[in-house]
Amino acid sequence: MINRRTFAMATSLAMTVAVAPGLGTAQSADYPTDSLRIIVPFGAGGGTDAVARIIGSRLSERLGITVNVENRAGAGGVVGSQAVADAETDGSVIGIITASLGGYQPLGRSDINYESFAPIAMVNFDPAGVQIAADSEFENLEQLVTALEENPGQYTASASGIGGSWHVAWMTFLQAAELPLDAATFIPSDGASTSLNELLAGAVDIVPSSVPEAAALIEAGDVKSLAVMSSERIEAFPDVPTVEEATGINLNAGLWRGFAGPEGMDEEAVDILVTEIEAIYESEDFKEQMSDLGYGLRWAAKDDFRDFMQETSESMIGVLEASGLAQ
Numbered sequence: 001m002i003n004r005r006t007f008a009m010a011t012s013l014a015m016t017v018a019v020a021p022g023l024g025t026a027q028s029a030d031y032p033t034d035s036l037r038i039i040v041p042f043g044a045g046g047g048t049d050a051v052a053r054i055i056g057s058r059l060s061e062r063l064g065i066t067v068n069v070e071n072r073a074g075a076g077g078v079v080g081s082q083a084v085a086d087a088e089t090d091g092s093v094i095g096i097i098t099a100s101l102g103g104y105q106p107l108g109r110s111d112i113n114y115e116s117f118a119p120i121a122m123v124n125f126d127p128a129g130v131q132i133a134a135d136s137e138f139e140n141l142e143q144l145v146t147a148l149e150e151n152p153g154q155y156t157a158s159a160s161g162i163g164g165s166w167h168v169a170w171m172t173f174l175q176a177a178e179l180p181l182d183a184a185t186f187i188p189s190d191g192a193s194t195s196l197n198e199l200l201a202g203a204v205d206i207v208p209s210s211v212p213e214a215a216a217l218i219e220a221g222d223v224k225s226l227a228v229m230s231s232e233r234i235e236a237f238p239d240v241p242t243v244e245e246a247t248g249i250n251l252n253a254g255l256w257r258g259f260a261g262p263e264g265m266d267e268e269a270v271d272i273l274v275t276e277i278e279a280i281y282e283s284e285d286f287k288e289q290m291s292d293l294g295y296g297l298r299w300a301a302k303d304d305f306r307d308f309m310q311e312t313s314e315s316m317i318g319v320l321e322a323s324g325l326a327q
Contacts, residue, residue, distance in 0.1 A: 031091055031269045035066040038259075039087075039095040041080025042160055043073040045193035047213040047295065051124050051257050052096040054289060058280045059273075073190040076100060076161020078110045085116040087262045091269025094120065094261045099254075102313030103163035106320045108327040114309035118265035121277045122258030122305045124290070125298040126210035127230035128169035129240065133199055134224050141226040141246035144206070148174075148183040157184040157206040158195040166192070168319050169229060169253035170208035176249045181323050199223065210255065211237050212294035229253040236294035256298065256312065258305055274301045 036059065040052045053069050060067040072080035077100045084095030097117060104110040130141060138144045148155060159166035167188070171181050184206060189195045192209035199207050200222055207214070207223075211234055217223035218237075227246040228234055243251045259277060261270065280286050281299055290297055300308050320326040 031266065031272055032063050032065050033090075033092055035068060035092070036060075036063070037093045038067060038069045039080050039084050039093065040069060040071045041073065041077035041084075041095065041097070041100075042071070043191035043193055044071050046160070046191040047126065047210050047255075048096055048098055048191070048257055049193075050212075050293065051295065054286070055096075055123065055259070055277060055280060058283075058286065059276060062276050062279065075109060076103075076164045076188060076190075078104055078112075082110055082112060084260065085112045085262050089118075089262050089265045091261060091266050091273070094259055094265075094273065096257055097260050098258075099165040099168075099256050099312055099316065100161065100163075101309070102316035103165075103168065103320060106317050106326040107163040109163075114306065114313055116263050117260035118263055118270055119302055119305035119309065120259040120261060120270055120273050121281070121302075122256055122298060122300040122308060123277065123281055124257040125254060125296050126212065126257075127228050127234070127252065127254035127296070128166055128173075128208050129211040129214070129228045130173070130226045130243075131196070131199065131207040131209060131211075131214045131223050132205065132226060133202070134222050136205070136224070138226065141241075141243065144226060145177050145179065145247060148177075148179055152180060152183050153185055155184045155205040156187055156203075157208060158187040158189050158198055158204040159208050160191045160195070161188045162186065163320055163325055164188075165255040165316075166208045168316055169255070170206075171323055172253045172319055173208070173229060173243065173249075173251060175319075175322070176243075176251050177247065196223065210295075211240055215294055234294055234296075236291060256308070258300070260305075270302070277301075 038056050040049050042048045056067045056069045087093035105113050192213040195207045198204045211225050214223050225240045227243045228240050229243050229251045
């Protein structure tokens with residue numbers, strides 16, 4: 001069962017936490033300074049925002065500094081990601097970046113890519129889910145696939161940005177189901193929270209996002225998840241089948257999230273943050289909170305994180321090229 005109190009705490013809009021110096025771990029006299037900004041390139045209330053705030057609150061406690069989490073949504077994550085890439089390299093500003101980063105260059109939105117950042121640590125990977133309103137006409141994913149096949153363009157899907165992680169996952173699903181990529185009209189938003197609100201309002205029919213991002217709405221009985229794009233069910237959502245269970249299509253697609261600074265960021269600052277974030281990642285309370293919310297765990301730091309970003313970016317470029325969206 002999802003802990004809704006934990007969810008509310010994780011997605012709270014006000015998360016500027018000051019901790020008295022000396023309560024955190026001993027660190028360099030030069031870093032960190034008295035505050036740290038974490039830029040989130042999507043709107044408040046979504047999964048990326050939640051993960052940033054979960055880590056940010058614990059960094060504040062461990063480092064004994066104020067950590068400010070700042071939402072800079074726009075252009076499918078480009079605005080906030082660009083702000084991180086353009087930040088000072090002293091370690092005072094970092095950001096949470098996602099798999100959406102791999103689509104910015106091929107879509108012609110920005111010159112930044114994974115090489116524009118100093119990788120710190122990846123902490124999360126979530127498979128994509130297919131969410132619909134609870135009062136939708138569809139009882140299962142197979143019915144939705146049939147409707148999309150018989151009525152191309154009649155239904156709408158919404159996620160954070162054309163070419164973003166959830167959009168690419170949705171296109172990957174359509175390709176696997178042998179449906180045209182325009183089987184549903186795609187409407188970009190500034191994040192999963194916005195798309196889910198549009199779903200509740202009846203403005204869209206389908207929201208491809210992680211299941212945890214829809215957890216509160218699922219518990220309230222307003223939204224239902226038809227399937228998850230992974231080889232196994234999510235432990236926190238045992239009633240949501242995999243796409244293979246629902247349709248016979250074997251599919252794995254999702255979104256990673258991690259922390260990075262601008263290219264050329266002070267190496268000592270990077271190492272300190274890797275140490276602190278890894279300690280948070282390995283802590284039982286962090287694992288418990290992430291599990292309660294249904295968020296998956298995956299660790300990679302520095303060069304390993306860079307290699308992972310390169311691999312997933314190349315895969316995303318392949319999907320975008322096949323879709324005709326790449327420029």
